[in-house]
Amino acid sequence: MLINPVEFFRNLPQKECPVCGENIQEQAESYVLECEGCIAKKLD
Numbered sequence: 445m446l447i448n449p450v451e452f453f454r455n456l457p458q459k460e461c462p463v464c465g466e467n468i469q470e471q472a473e474s475y476v477l478e479c480e481g482c483i484a485k486k487l488d
């Protein structure tokens with residue numbers, strides 16, 4: 445059975461920020477678990 449890789453990645457669940465539930469844009473820094481807003485609050 446062949447799986448189209450584009451379809452495969454499209455079906456992956458979106459990352460969600462565990463703090464506020466925002467969807468997280470995939471970034472180079474994939475170790476980041478929280479959204480930009482929550483990270484900014486922490487640094488404040």
Ligand SMILES: [Zn+2]
Nearest residue numbers: 461464479482
């Ligand atoms: Zn957040």
